[in-house]
Amino acid sequence: MKRKKHTKYYMEKEKIKKEDGRYLIYYHFHPVFKSGKKKSFQQDKSADPKSPEDR
Amino acid sequence: MSELRWNPVLSQWVIIATHRQDRTFLPPKDHCPLCPTTPGSFPTEVPADDYEIVCFENRFPSLKRNPPEPAVKSDELFKVKPSKGICEVILYTPVHEGTLTDRSVDEIYRLILVWTDRFKELGDRKEIKYVFIFENKGEVIGVTLPHPHGQIYGFPYIPPVPKKELESARKYYKKNNTCLFCKILEKERYDGRRKIWENNSFYAGIPFYARYPYEAHITSLRHLTALTEMTDDEHQDLACILKALIVKYDRLWNFSFPYMMVMHQRPTDRKNYPYYHFHIEFYPTYRAPEKLKYLAGCESGAGTFINDTLPEEKARELRNVDISDIERDLK
Numbered sequence: 201m202k203r204k205k206h207t208k209y210y211m212e213k214e215k216i217k218k219e220d221g222r223y224l225i226y227y228h229f230h231p232v233f234k235s236g237k238k239k240s241f242q243q244d245k246s247a248d249p250k251s252p253e254d255r
Numbered sequence: 256m257s258e259l260r261w262n263p264v265l266s267q268w269v270i271i272a273t274h275r276q277d278r279t280f281l282p283p284k285d286h287c288p289l290c291p292t293t294p295g296s297f298p299t300e301v302p303a304d305d306y307e308i309v310c311f312e313n314r315f316p317s318l319k320r321n322p323p324e325p326a327v328k329s330d331e332l333f334k335v336k337p338s339k340g341i342c343e344v345i346l347y348t349p350v351h352e353g354t355l356t357d358r359s360v361d362e363i364y365r366l367i368l369v370w371t372d373r374f375k376e377l378g379d380r381k382e383i384k385y386v387f388i389f390e391n392k393g394e395v396i397g398v399t400l401p402h403p404h405g406q407i408y409g410f411p412y413i414p415p416v417p418k419k420e421l422e423s424a425r426k427y428y429k430k431n432n433t434c435l436f437c438k439i440l441e442k443e444r445y446d447g448r449r450k451i452w453e454n455n456s457f458y459a460g461i462p463f464y465a466r467y468p469y470e471a472h473i474t475s476l477r478h479l480t481a482l483t484e485m486t487d488d489e490h491q492d493l494a495c496i497l498k499a500l501i502v503k504y505d506r507l508w509n510f511s512f513p514y515m516m517v518m519h520q521r522p523t524d525r526k527n528y529p530y531y532h533f534h535i536e537f538y539p540t541y542r543a544p545e546k547l548k549y550l551a552g553c554e555s556g557a558g559t560f561i562n563d564t565l566p567e568e569k570a571r572e573l574r575n576v577d578i579s580d581i582e583r584d585l586k
Contacts, residue, residue, distance in 0.1 A: 204586045206491045207361060211368050222312035227369050229307055
């Protein structure tokens with residue numbers, strides 16, 4: 201079966217700690233262009249992708 | 256109260272989690288805890304006004320990262336231990352309505368990337384011996400929140416069903432020097448009567464020994480044991496075959512088909528399982544448009560399933576469900 205071209209993604213995680221101590225992870229997806237260049241999460245948002253635990 | 260109690264008769268752990276009785280039960284749409292938090296409204300589980308895919312620790316977990324000490328004392332016969340582990344919820348979409356079936360192949364592909372990441376991250380924790388990814392769909396299954404989501408349990412032991420499969424696969428490998436699942440796949444593909452769908456990397460069909468009328472298994476054509484061993488093309492193909500199967504389910508009787516979807520992968524206890532084989536199993540609860548398949552006396556008490564239907568016929572029904580309008584997206 202001939203395979204159709206699909207979009208490839210660069211996945212980034214933004215982990216936060218909730219008030220009750222549980223963690224929550226936002227997954228962000230950025231299409232990887234033909235050149236292999238990726239658009240990073242930091243370029244999209246000014247938020248710190250590190251979890252409060254990591255800081 | 257939250258603890259693991261050992262059943263010495265069946266040789267298996269039971270999770271006691273009394274706090275789960277208080278979990279949110281079928282809330283109205285405007286009080287869905289899995290929707291994004293909108294300005295001025297109550298805070299949901301997700302403190303953002305939008306998201307793509309989100310994963311968080313279950314508010315009512317069966318297994319906890321920091322469990323309390325058991326409330327009762329353990330002894331030789333009645334063993335008890337802390338319910339250590341992890342329970343996560345994966346939100347497929349910020350959109351409240353719909354199901355996984357309504358997500359595009361591309362969205363399902365991204366979900367697979369998240370599943371892969373969770374398998375790796377949880378599996379790397381030394382206390383987690385088995386990462387179990389699953390979805391319960393539909394109220395008849397017992398779903399308490401209709402917002403599209405799945406779950407992941409990080410077990411501190413290998414649960415009984417995967418353990419039984421591992422044992423059968425190990426014995427078969429030892430005797431025949433080949434993978435049990437590869438052999439089953441070869442036989443199913445040669446026969447063809449129970450096939451539902453197939454692509455470059457996966458086969459979907461009703462097994463010869465199906466327990467539920469519309470039970471379907473998706474098996475990788477290549478011998479691999481976990482999501483983390485797949486190529487990007489295989490992740491794409493998995494998204495395509497998942498979409499094909501669940502769309503066929505929903506179109507069979509033109510209603511949202513309830514099911515349990517469970518992913519069987521190798522354990523994460525640092526041991527080698529070269530004889531195991533990645534697959535996903537679906538257990539739909541309906542046997543006819545208005546009839547449910549119950550796990551009654553024989554199934555629950557004797558552990559023997561009675562299937563009132565012929566797998567070959569049920570597979571033909573699903574194979575004949577027309578999805579030609581979306582086939583372009585499934586290649």
